[in-house]
Amino acid sequence: xxxxxxxxxPDNVTLEFELAGPGSRFAAYLIDGLLIGLLIIVVVVALxxxxxxxxxxxATFDEGPGWLMSWNIALxxxxxxxxNWGYYVLFEGLRRGSTPGKRKMGIRVxxxxxxxxxFREAALRNLVRAADMLPPPCALLGGLVxxxxxxxxxxxxxxxxxxxxxxxxxxxxxxxxxxxxxARVEQGRSRQALTLPQGIISANQIALIEQFMGRRxxxxxxxxxxxxxxxxxxxxSLLGEDRExxxxxxxRLGRSERLLLQILDLARGERAKPEPALxxxxxxxxx
Amino acid sequence: xxxxxxxxxxxxRFFARVQNLLQRGPRSLRKLSGSELTRLIDDxxxxxxxxxxxxxxxxxxxxxxxxxxxxxxxxxxxxGSIRRPAVLAESDWFGGFARAVxxxxxxxxxxxxxxxxxxxxxxxxxxxxxxxxxxxxxxxxLDFDPASAENLHHIPSLARPIASSGIIxxxxxxxxxxxxxxxxxxxxxxxLLIFNGVHLGSVAGWMMLHGxxxxxxxxxxxxxxxxxxxxxxAGAAGYLLAAAIVAxxxxxxxxxxxxIGGDALIIELGCxxxxxxxxxxxxxxxxxxxxxxxxLAVLAASLTLxxxxxxxxxxxxxxxxxxxxx
Numbered sequence: 001x002x003x004x005x006x007x008x009x010p011d012n013v014t015l016e017f018e019l020a021g022p023g024s025r026f027a028a029y030l031i032d033g034l035l036i037g038l039l040i041i042v043v044v045v046a047l048x049x050x051x052x053x054x055x056x057x058x059a060t061f062d063e064g065p066g067w068l069m070s071w072n073i074a075l076x077x078x079x080x081x082x083x084n085w086g087y088y089v090l091f092e093g094l095r096r097g098s099t100p101g102k103r104k105m106g107i108r109v110x111x112x113x114x115x116x117x118x119f120r121e122a123a124l125r126n127l128v129r130a131a132d133m134l135p136p137p138c139a140l141l142g143g144l145v146x147x148x149x150x151x152x153x154x155x156x157x158x159x160x161x162x163x164x165x166x167x168x169x170x171x172x173x174x175x176x177x178x179x180x181x182x183a184r185v186e187q188g189r190s191r192q193a194l195t196l197p198q199g200i201i202s203a204n205q206i207a208l209i210e211q212f213m214g215r216r217x218x219x220x221x222x223x224x225x226x227x228x229x230x231x232x233x234x235x236x237s238l239l240g241e242d243r244e245x246x247x248x249x250x251x252r253l254g255r256s257e258r259l260l261l262q263i264l265d266l267a268r269g270e271r272a273k274p275e276p277a278l279x280x281x282x283x284x285x286x287x
Numbered sequence: 288x289x290x291x292x293x294x295x296x297x298x299x300r301f302f303a304r305v306q307n308l309l310q311r312g313p314r315s316l317r318k319l320s321g322s323e324l325t326r327l328i329d330d331x332x333x334x335x336x337x338x339x340x341x342x343x344x345x346x347x348x349x350x351x352x353x354x355x356x357x358x359x360x361x362x363x364x365x366x367g368s369i370r371r372p373a374v375l376a377e378s379d380w381f382g383g384f385a386r387a388v389x390x391x392x393x394x395x396x397x398x399x400x401x402x403x404x405x406x407x408x409x410x411x412x413x414x415x416x417x418x419x420x421x422x423x424x425x426x427x428x429l430d431f432d433p434a435s436a437e438n439l440h441h442i443p444s445l446a447r448p449i450a451s452s453g454i455i456x457x458x459x460x461x462x463x464x465x466x467x468x469x470x471x472x473x474x475x476x477x478x479l480l481i482f483n484g485v486h487l488g489s490v491a492g493w494m495m496l497h498g499x500x501x502x503x504x505x506x507x508x509x510x511x512x513x514x515x516x517x518x519x520x521a522g523a524a525g526y527l528l529a530a531a532i533v534a535x536x537x538x539x540x541x542x543x544x545x546x547i548g549g550d551a552l553i554i555e556l557g558c559x560x561x562x563x564x565x566x567x568x569x570x571x572x573x574x575x576x577x578x579x580x581x582x583l584a585v586l587a588a589s590l591t592l593x594x595x596x597x598x599x600x601x602x603x604x605x606x607x608x609x610x611x612x613x
Binding site: 017075096116128129159161 | 298309332335338339355358359363367446447448452453456459460466467468469470475540541544549552555
């Protein structure tokens with residue numbers, strides 16, 4: 001089993017999740033089992049005692065109306081069944097994949113695409129529990145499958161398309177180091193743009209040039225030339241190049257690619273500079 | 288340019304806001320005004336960009352974790368309510384059950400073959416080798432006496448709710464096992480179906496042998512069609528899961544399982560409803576003193592009902608097969 005999974009969302013964000021280990025999952029299972037037992041005891045007591053309570057108000061002391069006892073036992077059988085099978089479905093479906101036990105252990109069930117689970121997944125992963133529990137009390141099959149699966153999924157997780165992950169409830173860190181890093185992350189944005197006397201080449205444009213340079217040898221010559229020209233043309237004035245001369249030049253591809261490389265060199269030089277903002281911030285504190 | 292403190296505050300503010308909205312449930316987004324929503328999306332995009340930068344700059348684990356956690360919460364909030372599929376890939380439950388059964392008739396046929404096949408085989412085996420009866424027939428049925436007041440025919444009316452409840456929960460438990468055991472490549476489902484088939488066939492054969500078949504059929508008829516059909520369908524749901532493991536085709540096994548899961552689930556849920564109906568009949572109607580023709584009529588009515596339902600329901604609804612799986 002691996003420790004983390006990365007999920008790439010459609011908008012190109014990579015989210016990382018820490019997989020829940022067998023220990024915390026088993027502990028959550030024990031807590032939930034205990035709660036199920038408690039719930040059943042509450043239901044049993046409530047239903048067994050109602051006929052007596054009814055009789056108390058009728059001021060008689062026989063065993064109560066037979067039909068009430070009969071229906072109560074019928075309900076009891078039904079509720080015990082419902083609690084046994086419905087506890088997980090209900091909690092996981094309603095509480096975005098966490099039962100009280102899972103919450104206590106700081107884990108929750110998640111869809112493989114990173115979204116919270118709904119009733120569909122909750123029902124699927126819990127109604128096939130019979131297979132994971134084989135042979136009945138030992139849960140050997142589910143345990144072995146989870147042990148060998150890369151993402152620690154038991155059979156029910158595979159059917160439902162879910163994983164169990166660690167949910168951190170810790171508050172955000174606010175130490176000085178974290179603040180410094182926040183500043184660096186913020187500068188990461190501005191550092192990547194290239195400022196020239198004639199104007200600014202944005203971080204996006206530089207990323208585009210980098211991408212093109214990486215792929216250019218794999219492109220058909222005509223496409224490569226067209227792309228190079230498309231990227232370079234709007235930047236010509238910033239670099240002080242004469243557009244007309246370049247259009248007429250026989251080596252238009254070579255010249256525009258050289259221009260793009262030149263921009264990349266400039267951008268890399270820019271990035272290699274030390275970060276002035278960090279120093280500016282620390283100086284007043286030092287002197 | 289915002290300072291470091293601003294940035295940190297911006298992150299924590301976004302996290303707190305998203306947590307708050309998540310807590311208010313899946314519909315909380317709809318109550319936001321247009322500008323609030325735009326602001327939220329802008330903040331989310333800014334945050335995910337910060338996350339990417341933090342990773343590529345090699346920020347310490349705690350910073351990346353903090354951003355990752357906020358991004359996860361934001362992602363769950365913004366996409367969770369939009370792309371959440373209906374409970375079962377289709378919203379039309381009534382038609383969806385019949386459609387799922389029609390789509391996988393092979394599984395129903397296989398399940399029926401295992402269940403009824405073993406029942407019929409046992410039935411004849413008991414006819415030819417009556418001694419088998421002592422090994423196979425469950426204790427309560429060996430000295431089943433239709434005339435006695437203590438047999439299944441005559442549940443006292445006070446005990447009927449208990450009997451009904453016990454029967455419903457027990458039967459649903461059996462179908463949940465038939466369903467789940469599909470994950471043992473169908474072995475468990477097959478064992479369960481044959482086991483129950485043998486039980487049914489041996490009892491029927493034993494009664495036939497001793498001339499008590501009319502009493503037995505009279506008892507089974509009102510609820511039998513619904514109950515036995517439901518067990519067959521639960522077996523079919525198990526075989527659907529089994530097929531994804533045994534013959535996943537070009538898919539990975541876990542992918543195939545996920546793909547068939549929705550259909551298998553709706554069949555299993557449908558079985559549960561059928562078993563509640565069957566259990567109510569078995570607890571209240573079958574043991575009541577209604578005469579043989581009435582029992583026959585209940586059987587005919589339930590058979591017709593299920594035939595019409597499974598053949599006709601859900602034809603006009605949207606095609607579930609074209610619904611993209613999540």
